[in-house]
Amino acid sequence: MNVHFIAIGGSAMHNLALALHNKGYHVTGSDDIIFEPSKSRLAAKDLLPENFGWYPEKINQNLDAIVLGMHAKSDNPELLKAQALGLKIYSYPEFLYEQSKNKTRVIIGGSHGKTTITSMILHVMHYHDREVDYMVGAQLEGFDVMVKLTHDNDFIVLEGDEYLSSPIDRRPKFHLYKPNIALLSGIAWDHINVFPTYDNYVEQFSIFVDSIVSGGSINYNEEDSEVKRVVESSANTIRKLPYQTPEYTVDNGQTFLKTSEGPLPIEVFGKHNLNNLSGAKWICQHMGIDEDDFYEAIATFKGASKRLEKIAESVTGVAYKDFAHSPSKVEATTKAVKEQHEDKVLLACLELHTYSSLNVEFLKEYKGTLDAADVAVVFYSPHAVEIKNLEEVTHGQIASAFQRDDIIIYTNVDDFKDFLFSQNFDNKALLLMSSGNYGGLDFDEVKRLIA
Structure with missing residues (x-):
């Protein structure tokens, strides 16, 4: 499959390009500027554009798909050429859905905590040698890439961002994934340049909950009153499973999680991170990890990059x-x-x-x-x-x-x-x-x- 990326240098976009290259696709791309570490990582796989800029001549009928990044503008010359040729143009989340429509999709949403929760889940899976596809918004210890796509893995875990999908698709990214299993961690007004009112912002999370496939499930942080209202008021025929912050203590700069086997020392700390941990535990249990195995793995989790x-x-x-x-x-x-x-x-x-x-x-x-x-x-x-x-x-x-x-x-x-x-x-x-x-x-x- 031949895939061309318009704005290949973005954090999310270059990781998707690397994932498709690793999957065996033929990948090309363009961008007007690319910073580190994207530049070196693309160069290592021979995916770095030879010259920076936009080149409509790169767009032809031999391309099976175009992936359009947010950095590009709606009048981008490569985009205009692709539209004129009638090529299939995907936003980043649309293409991820296309790659995962035959998998069990696990989507982690929320104004805050989604990167940490996704990272916790992936850490536990990696610890127990459970192979899953994924997309996460931070570099994780023990992981070479932030996006992994395969033909064979049953599960895909996706961080569900509420920001816009592309310059020509104004839908929030997490509206496009159609979760089988979902989590909603918190709602706090953000991205006011896109969602100018609080009510408009909250509405996006209601749409997310309603997008979960019939018979699916959502775990939600019931300590967040807005999350609780949004989930419990949805008429979607899904299982609604609340979670809350577990009991913990702090002693001399060390946090201990209360478990049935006694206090468990953990690397992460803070009420919000313990709340995130509780949500991650639920999702891991949906994915076949029992409670004891979760605790064994999470004790070694040191956090996602730039998150505390x-x-x-x-x-x-x-x-x-x-x-x-x-x-x-x-x-x-x-x-x-x-x-x-x-x-x-x-x-x-x-x-x-x-x-x-x-x-x-x-x-x-x-x-x-x-x-x-x-x-x-x-x-x-x-x-x-x-x-x-x-x-x-x-x-x-x-x-x-x-x-x-x-x-x-x-x-x-x-x-x-x-x-x-x-x-x-x-x-x-x-x-x-x-x-x-x-x-x-x-x-x-x-x-x-x-x-």
Whole structure:
């Protein structure tokens, strides 16, 4: 099968390209720019475009399918050529469904927690040598790729993202997978550039629940009132199975999960991660892993990349980085680190980087999210606000949004770095939360601060 990727360099797209190459397909692609690590990974499989840019001459009748990435625009010259030739054009999720329509599809959805839950499931399966197909949004220890597709595996586990499918398909990705088994972890307003109202955003999750195949099942976090309402109000003929946070204790910086065999020490921590673990356990049981085998495997799970990832530790100090940027994630992550290290001073640094987080109207959603931190710092780049064509954000608006009188605000990257590198990290926990990189912060230098 000959497949061409328009915008092959994206995180999701290049992983799908690698998966199809590994499956034996003939893969080509184009992009106007490709960054690391996508560039090196594509080059290693001889899939890196010879030249960057869009080349309509690459599009011909010999192609069996076009996969269109979000980075491309609706007037992309390769896309226009494909449309003119009447070629089959798939969005990323459409093509994943096409590859999995004869498998049991396990879809993990939610505003937060979906990457961690998917990662937990895959870790347990890998630990017990159970082969499954998958797509996950983070690099996992022991896994070479983030997408795996085979002819033979019975199950496919997919992270169900609610963002748009492609420039010409405005449906959320997770509407296209038609789950046999689903999970919904939480609902908290996000992606306001696409879903301008809270009700419109929540509606997407109702559609997701209704898309589960008849006779299928959904496990849902009943501690989230919106999740509970959405799932329990659905008229879809599916099994609805609630889960909640299991009992656990924290002793001297170590989290123990309560099990029938006694306290189990685990690597992950925080109420939100224990809640995620409970959901993952349910899904693994649907996939044939019993409870004892789940606990044996999950005890060795260290987390997904950039999800409460410990980057440095000394006798008295510790540092974490986390992808957290939405209000619910920021609050849960900050509380988790404080609970785990209650004897340490928690310095929490948040970069406002996404479209939503830099929107003046949305900022109020961050109220109280950094309250668990002893010292709270917010960094944002006025240039990023300008690039996104948003209204200027002021120090006063930030302080008012978080409703914390002692919050420290930086808009200059050098000032932020000077502050960070002037800190004494004895008896201190550092938490860096961002989907960006704080204007080019060197994390190796941060590690040396702690060591």
